[in-house]
Structures are given as structure tokens and as C-alpha cells.
Amino acid sequence: MAKKPPAKRSAHKGSKGFRTKPAPRRGREDTLPSREEILAFVRESEGKAGKREISRAFNIKGDARIGLKRLLAEMTDEGLLSGTRKEMHETGKLPPVTVLEITGRDDDGDLIAHPAVWKSSDGDPPSVLVLAHRARGEEREAALGVGDRILARITRLETPDVEGHAYEAEPIKILPRDKRRLLGIFRSRSGGGGTIEPVNRRELRAWQVRQGNTGDAKDGDLVRFDLSARNRQSMAEARILETLGNPNDQRKISLIAVHAHGLPDDFPASVMAESEALIPFSVEDRTDLRAIPLLTIDPVDARDHDDAVHAEPDTDPKNRGGFVVLVAIADVAHYVRPGSRLDKEAQLRGNSVYFPDRVVPMLPERISNDLCSLRELEDRPCLAVRMIFDANGRKRRHEFLRGVMKSAAKLSYQEAQAAIDGNVSEKCAPLMERALRPLWQAYAALARARDERGPLDLDLPERKILLDAAGRVARVIIPERLDAHRLIEEFMIQANVAAAETLEAAKTPLIYRTHDEPSKEKLKNLRDFLETLDLQLAPGTGLKPEAFNRILARAKTLPVPELVNEVILRSQAQAEYTRENIGHFGLNLAKYAHFTSPIRRYADLIVHRALIRAMKFGPDGLTDEEATRLVDVAKDISDAERRAMAAERETIDRLIAAHLADRVDASFEGRIAGVTRSGLFVKLKDTGADGFVPVSTLGQDFFNYVEEAHALVGNRSGETYQLGDPVTVRLVEVIPSAGAVRFEMLTPGKKSAFAQIKGARRFQQRRGRRR
Numbered sequence: 001m002a003k004k005p006p007a008k009r010s011a012h013k014g015s016k017g018f019r020t021k022p023a024p025r026r027g028r029e030d031t032l033p034s035r036e037e038i039l040a041f042v043r044e045s046e047g048k049a050g051k052r053e054i055s056r057a058f059n060i061k062g063d064a065r066i067g068l069k070r071l072l073a074e075m076t077d078e079g080l081l082s083g084t085r086k087e088m089h090e091t092g093k094l095p096p097v098t099v100l101e102i103t104g105r106d107d108d109g110d111l112i113a114h115p116a117v118w119k120s121s122d123g124d125p126p127s128v129l130v131l132a133h134r135a136r137g138e139e140r141e142a143a144l145g146v147g148d149r150i151l152a153r154i155t156r157l158e159t160p161d162v163e164g165h166a167y168e169a170e171p172i173k174i175l176p177r178d179k180r181r182l183l184g185i186f187r188s189r190s191g192g193g194g195t196i197e198p199v200n201r202r203e204l205r206a207w208q209v210r211q212g213n214t215g216d217a218k219d220g221d222l223v224r225f226d227l228s229a230r231n232r233q234s235m236a237e238a239r240i241l242e243t244l245g246n247p248n249d250q251r252k253i254s255l256i257a258v259h260a261h262g263l264p265d266d267f268p269a270s271v272m273a274e275s276e277a278l279i280p281f282s283v284e285d286r287t288d289l290r291a292i293p294l295l296t297i298d299p300v301d302a303r304d305h306d307d308a309v310h311a312e313p314d315t316d317p318k319n320r321g322g323f324v325v326l327v328a329i330a331d332v333a334h335y336v337r338p339g340s341r342l343d344k345e346a347q348l349r350g351n352s353v354y355f356p357d358r359v360v361p362m363l364p365e366r367i368s369n370d371l372c373s374l375r376e377l378e379d380r381p382c383l384a385v386r387m388i389f390d391a392n393g394r395k396r397r398h399e400f401l402r403g404v405m406k407s408a409a410k411l412s413y414q415e416a417q418a419a420i421d422g423n424v425s426e427k428c429a430p431l432m433e434r435a436l437r438p439l440w441q442a443y444a445a446l447a448r449a450r451d452e453r454g455p456l457d458l459d460l461p462e463r464k465i466l467l468d469a470a471g472r473v474a475r476v477i478i479p480e481r482l483d484a485h486r487l488i489e490e491f492m493i494q495a496n497v498a499a500a501e502t503l504e505a506a507k508t509p510l511i512y513r514t515h516d517e518p519s520k521e522k523l524k525n526l527r528d529f530l531e532t533l534d535l536q537l538a539p540g541t542g543l544k545p546e547a548f549n550r551i552l553a554r555a556k557t558l559p560v561p562e563l564v565n566e567v568i569l570r571s572q573a574q575a576e577y578t579r580e581n582i583g584h585f586g587l588n589l590a591k592y593a594h595f596t597s598p599i600r601r602y603a604d605l606i607v608h609r610a611l612i613r614a615m616k617f618g619p620d621g622l623t624d625e626e627a628t629r630l631v632d633v634a635k636d637i638s639d640a641e642r643r644a645m646a647a648e649r650e651t652i653d654r655l656i657a658a659h660l661a662d663r664v665d666a667s668f669e670g671r672i673a674g675v676t677r678s679g680l681f682v683k684l685k686d687t688g689a690d691g692f693v694p695v696s697t698l699g700q701d702f703f704n705y706v707e708e709a710h711a712l713v714g715n716r717s718g719e720t721y722q723l724g725d726p727v728t729v730r731l732v733e734v735i736p737s738a739g740a741v742r743f744e745m746l747t748p749g750k751k752s753a754f755a756q757i758k759g760a761r762r763f764q765q766r767r768g769r770r771r
Contacts, residue, residue: 032067033058035075094154094167099175100128102148103242106165109268109341113169116149128154129165145348147262149175182226183260185247185737186240188219196225196238199256201653201740207238215240220248222256251471253654254355256737257647264349265360271345275366278335281381285618287401289384293408293435294328296374297488300412305374306330306599308407309491310435311442314388321391323442327495328405330372331381332598333608336363338623347633350640352600355651356465361600368599376410383608383617385498385595389442393449398498402617408435417484443487450490456545456572456586457552458565463688465655473659476687492596493587499595499607500581506614509627511606511634513594515584516573517543526571528708533558545588562671563724567710577603577634577641602637606630653739656689660741661734667746672725675712677705680721682729682743691741693729698745712749719749 033041033054041057051072054060060068100113111130130144130152144150152169184196184207192211198204199222207227217223222244227236247253258265267275294308307329314322336342346362353360361368374380382405387398409431419428420440428436461478468474496513503510518526520541527537535554538547548568555564572586577594584592595611598604606622613621626633673690674681680693695703698721701714710723721727729743 032060032064032071035071038071038075093156094126094128096154097172098152098154100130100150100152100169102130102144102146102150104146105264105268107269109270109345111144111146112165113150113152126166128152128167128169130169130171144171144174145262146264147259151175182238183222183224183244183256184238185256186214186217186219186221186223186243188214188217194219196223196240197735198738199260201735201738204735204738204740207236209238209240213237213239215243217243218246220246222247222259224259252355252357253471253658254357254647254651256654257355257651258360260650261643261647263353263360263643263647264345267345267364268341271341272364272366274341275364278366278371280371281331281334281404283379283404285402286381287384287403289326289328289382289401289403290379290406292326292405293431294326294374294405295416295431295435295439296376296407296410297413297416297484298410300414303373304368304599305407305410306332306372307488307492307596308374308382308405309439309488311438313438313441316388319388319390319396321445322396323389323438323445325387325389325442325446325491325494326384327387327491327596328374328382328384328403329495329596329604329608330374330599331383331402331608332363332367332372332605333383333612333620334381334618335367335371336605337620338609338626342367346602346605347636350602350637351644353644353647355648356467356655357471357651362602363599372599374405374407376407379404379406383595383611385495387494387498389445389449391445392452393445393447395494395498398502400498400502400611400615402612402615413482413484413488417482420483439487440483443483443490446490446494447486453588454544454546454549455588457549458569459552459561460565460569465652467655473655473687476656493589493592496592496595497589499611500591500593503593503607503610503614504581504591508610508614509579509622509630510593510610511577511579511603511630511637512581513575513584513592513603514578514582515575515586516582517541517585518571518573522571525708526567529567529710530564532709533560533564535564545586560724566673567723574642576638578638579631579634602633602640606633650739653690654736656687657734657739657741658736659687660689660731661736664731664734667728667730668743669726669728672721672723672727675705675710675721675723680712680745682727684729689741691729691731691743693743693745698749714749717749717751719751721745721749725750 037058038054041054051069054072055065055068058068094115099116101116102111102113104112106112106129113128113130114125115128130150150169150171151173152171155168155170157166157168183199185199186194186196186209187206188194192214194209194214195206196209197206207225209225215223217240223240224242224244225238225240227238244259245252245255247255257263292310294310296305296308298305307327309328310326311323314324316322336346342363349360349362352362352368363372372380374382382403384401384403384405385398386401388396390396409427411428415425415428416436419425419432419436424432461481463476464479465476466474500510500512523537523541523543530537530551533555535551537543537551552561552564552568555561558564575584575586581591583590593607594601594603595607596604598608606626609620609622609626611621612618668684668686670682670684672680673683677695679695679698681690682693683690695712698712699714699719701717701719703712703714703721705711706713712721714720725747727745727747730746731741732744733742734740
């Protein structure tokens with residue numbers, strides 16, 4: 001039987017590939033293409049299919065275009081087509097290139113997305129499987145996560161896959177995160193509808209929600225929403241897209257930050273299954289360290305313990321007065337192997353995120369709280385570094401071991417410090433001579449070397465929020481800084497240095513923890529400010545931390561030492577993870593890498609794998625493929641760290657704001673913590689709450705912003721408000737969901753300060769010259 005000849009084909013501008021060329025049609029509506037022909041053309045077009053492309057494909061010219069326009073409008077009204085006249089697609093179908101929002105992950109851990117824009121009349125939005133976890137950016141490839149918006153190339157599946165995905169998406173570009181999603185707290189209204197309160201302090205307004213646009217949201221729920229188009233006659237209205245939970249009901253106000261920053265707080269089923277299937281380690285081929293009385297010293301409420309320490313006098317006669325220090329770290333690399341689902345999930349998260357009301361961990365509890373946690377009196381795998389120090393705390397040599405250890409005791413910082421101070425608990429008594437005293441003796445030597453090295457010595461106490469049983473702020477404290485804290489900190493720093501030195505010597509790729517020196521611009525601003533306090537910072541760049549420490553020491557004699565500490569902190573660069581080494585300015589170290597916290601930081605896990613590779617400790621070390629990606633990994637985990645810091649800070653702001661919500665009109669003592677053209681930021685003394693005083697509320701005078709003096713200065717009166725000034729303020733407004741607090745200034749500005757502020761005098765002189 002003869003084959004039927006193929007249909008004649010012709011390429012049409014505006015679409016890719018070849019299409020059957022329809023017969024020419026001219027002039028009359030009855031010669032227009034049928035609805036079926038238009039739908040077939042739109043369906044088959046892999047590129048843009050708008051009115052112009054349809055006209056060209058069907059050879060429609062002249063007056064016939066009016067008929068085509070009417071036909072396309074009818075098809076849109078009938079629900080057959082969606083889109084605009086420049087780009088149309090079948091109703092209920094995604095165009096070949098579209099914007100998606102990554103909304104979650106399936107049981108295998110793969111990212112799933114839904115269209116960012118979807119009409120409710122088109123039914124439920126289709127589920128899209130994101131083929132890759134990376135998208136091309138302007139400078140590099142960027143890792144994707146839940147909450148990101150991407151521009152993606154879409155492929156429609158003939159039939160949905162086993163997970164129900166109707167499409168596959170190849171990411172083209174990740175879109176800016178600050179436009180990622182709109183979140184708010186829904187407040188219902190009697191009779192239907194309601195309002196949405198902001199969770200972003202830059203959006204201090206409410207949005208109206210009409211009845212029928214509330215979805216299944218209940219009063220107090222955190223919701224994701226979009227806004228209707230604005231026009232000149234009406235304000236934008238909100239339509240709720242998704243209900244994310246109620247922070248008050250769950251006693252988890254951090255729920256807002258988790259969703260606002262797209263933190264992955266639930267582990268996919270495949271990751272959990274992989275963690276549950278892990279087999280405990282074998283002691284074979286490991287150095288046995290179980291006879292050494294290693295101690296874990298952590299906060300009282302710590303659940304995972306990833307470091308243990310031990311020290312003893314060095315018996316080598318050539319190192320009289322020296323010490324042998326052993327730092328043992330949980331061997332996470334034994335369980336989390338390169339390329340595994342656990343590994344991909346840990347890299348996606350980058351680090352654990354710690355909120356007052358919960359922890360979003362980097363690894364499942366099966367690993368972080370069980371298999372890898374250095375539990376008291378239980379065998380655990382570890383990577384350890386044995387370091388030899390002389391009597392002055394200078395390191396003479398070190399070696400790394402892959403071992404098995406058994407923690408002799410789990411102690412809190414307070415319990416260990418109390419024992420050294422003479423208040424020995426029953427638990428600490430048998431550990432004093434064989435563990436605790438040698439630790440403090442070794443630390444005394446290391447502290448001498450630290451002082452000689454001269455790291456940046458900022459004194460900025462951190463507040464800690466204590467919650468009650470209902471998840472509300474009970475009180476805010478400043479924990480005492482103990483020698484026990486400093487001891488562990490210094491031992492960890494030395495272990496991190498040893499890791500960097502070993503990997504550099506072995507020429508093994510690694511990720512450094514780096515901290516650049518302050519920029520020229522920040523140094524200039526700092527010098528200008530210090531001049532207003534008659535403090536002088538040495539000229540030029542290339543300063544060492546000791547130059548800043550001299551300023552900090554002199555500031556202790558001033559009324560505002562906290563102010564100087566704060567301004568010097570602001571002048572510093574931000575620490576980050578990098579593939580190339582530029583040293584660590586703040587610690588005054590030439591080589592530094594994070595090694596001591598692999599349970600909660602992915603950077604440390606990479607360094608562990610690099611050490612395993614360099615020391616030939618086993619087959620689970622850094623792979624060649626991983627080594628080629630370290631630049632991208634370093635950038636991703638630096639971004640994840642900043643994301644975590646922002647989420648933690650915002651959650652504290654919201655908790656404190658909620659704590660103050662019933663104290664409107666009360667007066668508080670505080671200090672000016674920030675000065676801008678638009679007003680003053682004030683930090684309260686007792687709670688550390690940050691609030692804003694608008695410049696428009698300061699009085700009748702016009703206030704000039706003097707940047708180099710960090711001050712607002714009255715144009716006529718010379719009344720001055722400067723960074724660090726103690727003030728009294730009245731609480732005017734609180735928006736807990738946004739962590740926003742507004743104050744009214746009760747303290748008058750310093751009357752005589754203007755003439756004393758050199759920066760203000762320079763400001764006046766420049767202003768006079770401009771006139």
C-alpha cells in the first residue's frame with residue numbers, strides 16, 4: 001500500500017520549526033481560520049504566538065485583521081485563550097517561557113513550582129517539576145530554593161508523571177529575591193473580608209481583602225497574597241493565595257521569617273528516609289581516643305554537641321611548660337556523603353538557623369542529635385587535631401586523626417566555670433585534676449599568645465531572649481561572658497587555623513573563612529567620627545587590629561564607650577566564605593577555615609572532606625567534582641549565612657515588639673543607635689528593642705544631617721542628637737507582625753554640642769561656601 005505523501009510544510013516567522021501552511025484567506029470573516037486551527041497553531045508554537053504571528057501564519061491582511069481581532073477576543077471571552085494580543089496561549093496551559101514560583105519539594109527532594117500568575121477561572125494551577133536546582137545569573141549560577149521566583153523554559157508532558165507534575169521547567173534566570181513574595185498577617189472582618197497587616201517594616205500599611213478573596217485564611221494566619229492592578233481611581237486590593245499557618249497558635253513567631261526568607265524548614269521524605277537508613281559507624285581503622293577524658297562544654301540548652309576538648313602538660317623535656325591540646329569534632333562526613341540526598345539538602349540550607357522559639361537545622365535530628373552528637377559516655381566517630389603549644393601559647397606543631405572518642409562528661413559553661421572558681425559540683429569533682437585544671441592552664445598560655453597576636457577586641461555584649469511557656473518574651477538578659485566561653489573559643493580558633501594550614505600544605509582545595517580589612521571609604525568615615533571625640537586613628541590603609549584596639553582602650557575612659565565599639569564594628573567588612581585566601585583581619589590570622597561545627601555549617605563539612613582527602617583517611621573525602629564547584633559553594637553558603645542572620649534578627653525584633661505592644665504611651669531609657677536624614681534609631685536599655693523617631697517629630701527647627709558626626713543638628717538652635725547619646729523616649733506605635741516600633745523623643749537635644757562637633761563645623765563651612 002502506497003504511503004500518503006507528506007503535507008506541504010513552510011516555515012513561519014514567529015514560531016520555531018515547520019508548520020502546515022494554511023490556504024491564503026482574504027478579506028471576509030468566513031475565510032478566517034477556525035477556532036480549532038488557531039488553537040492548533042498556538043498549541044504547537046514553541047515561541048511567541050500573538051496576534052501578529054497568527055496573522056502572518058494564516059496570511060491575513062487588510063480588513064480581515066479586524067475580523068481576526070474580533071475572533072480572538074471571542075475566544076478569550078469563551079475561555080479558550082489567555083494572555084495578551086502580543087503573546088497568547090491556550091487557557092489552562094502554560095506558555096513556553098514563563099515566571100514560576102518555587103513552592104516546595106516532592107518526596108524525592110526535587111523542587112516543584114507553580115506559575116506566578118494564574119487566573120482562578122483557569123482552574124487549579126499546574127504543578128511544574130524544576131529540572132535543575134540552579135539558574136543562570138548575571139555573574140554566576142545561583143542555587144535555587146523554596147520561595148524563589150524564576151524565569152523558566154517550559155516543556156509540557158504528554159501525561160503527568162507519577163508525582164502529578166504536568167510540566168517540566170528548565171530555569172533560565174533567578175529573579176530578584178526582594179520581589180519574591182508578599183506576606184502578611186490576615187485580620188478577618190465581621191461580615192466577610194478583612195485586612196492584611198505587613199510583616200515588612202518598610203511596608204507599614206494594610207491591604208484590604210474583599211469577601212471571596214480570603215481563601216481558607218483565618219484571623220491571625222500568615223498568608224501569601226498578590227495585589228490587584230492599580231488605577232487612578234482605586235487602591236490596590238489583596239487576594240490571598242496561600243495560608244502558611246498561625247504564628248501565635250503554633251507559638252512560633254519565627255514562622256514569619258521562615259517563609260519571608262524561603263528557609264527550608266521541613267526535610268523531604270527521601271532525605272528523612274536516607275537519614276533513618278544510616279548504619280552506626282565501625283571503630284575499625286580509627287585511632288582510639290576513648291581513654292582520653294574529652295569534655296563537651298556547651299550552653300545549658302544545647303542538644304547537639306559537635307566539639308570536645310582536652311589538654312595536658314607536655315612531657316617532652318624540650319617543651320618545658322608546654323601543653324598538648326586535643327580538639328575532637330563530630331565526624332559528620334562519615335554519614336553525609338558527597339552527592340547523597342542528605343548532602344544536597346545540607347548544601348541547600350547552608351547552615352542551621354537559630355531562633356528563640358525553634359531551630360531550623362541543617363541536618364535531620366537522626367544525625368545532629370544522635371549519630372553525630374558527642375554524647376556523654378557514648379562512642380562517637382570524630383576528626384581530631386592534636387596540637388602542641390609552648391609555655392607562651394605558641395603552636396609548635398599539629399597532626400590530624402580520624403578517631404573514635406567517648407565524652408567523659410557533658411558540662412555547661414556555667415558549671416565548668418563554677419568548678420574552676422571553687423564551687424565544684426559532684427559531677428565536676430572527679431574531673432578537676434585530670435581534665436578541668438589542665439584545660440584552664442593550657443588556656444592561660446594560649447591567652448598570652450592571643451594577646452600578643454592582637455585580634456580585634458570589640459566589647460559588644462549580646463542580649464538573649466528568654467521565652468515563657470506560651471512562647472512570649474519573659475525577659476531579656478545579657479549573659480555573663482566567662483573564661484569558659486573564651487577557652488572554647490580560643491581552642492576552636494586554633495583548630496581552625498590548623499585545618500587551613502594542613503590543607504594549604506597538602507595543596508588540597510578548601511573553602512576559607514575570610515575577613516577583609518576595612519575599605520578606604522569606611523576608614524575615612526571612621527576617622528571623621530573619631531575626630532569629633534578627639535580620638536585619632538593612624539593615617540593610611542593597611543592598619544592592623546591593634547590600631548583599633550588602642551582606640552577602644554582610650555574609649556573606655558569616655559562617657560560613651562559603647563558608641564565607639566559600635567562605630568568601629570560598622571567600619572569593618574563582613575566575614576564570608578571564599579575559595580581564595582585573603583586572611584582574617586578581625587582575628588589577625590593569615591590562614592583560617594571553619595572546621596569545628598560540621599553539624600550546623602556546610603563550610604565545615606567541606607573542610608572535613610578536604611582533610612579526609614588530604615590525609616587519605618578514607619573514600620568519603622572531597623571529590624574532584626566537588627573541588628571544581630567550591631567557588632559557587634562558597635558564595636551560596638555566604639548568602640545562606642546572611643539570610644539566616646536577617647531571619648534571626650527580624651524574629652527577635654518581632655518578639656520584642658510583641659512584648660511591648662501593651663505598653664504604648666510608656667516611657668523608656670535608651671541610646672541613639674543610628675542617625676539618618678529621616679530620623680533617629682533608638683535602642684532601649686532594658687530590652688534592646690529598636691525603634692524609630694522621625695525627624696519631623698523632633699521639634700520646630702530644621703535638622704541638618706551631619707554624616708561624619710553621626711548627628712542631626714538644629715539649623716537655628718544648634719540642638720544636637722548624636723549617635724550614642726542617652727535619651728528618654730515615649731512609645732507611640734507598635735506593629736508586632738513587622739517588628740516595627742515608633743518612638744517620640746522626650747529628651748531635648750544637647751544645647752552646646754554643636755560648637756564642639758568638628759564635623760558639624762565643617763558641615764557649616766561647606767554649606768557657607770555653597771551659598
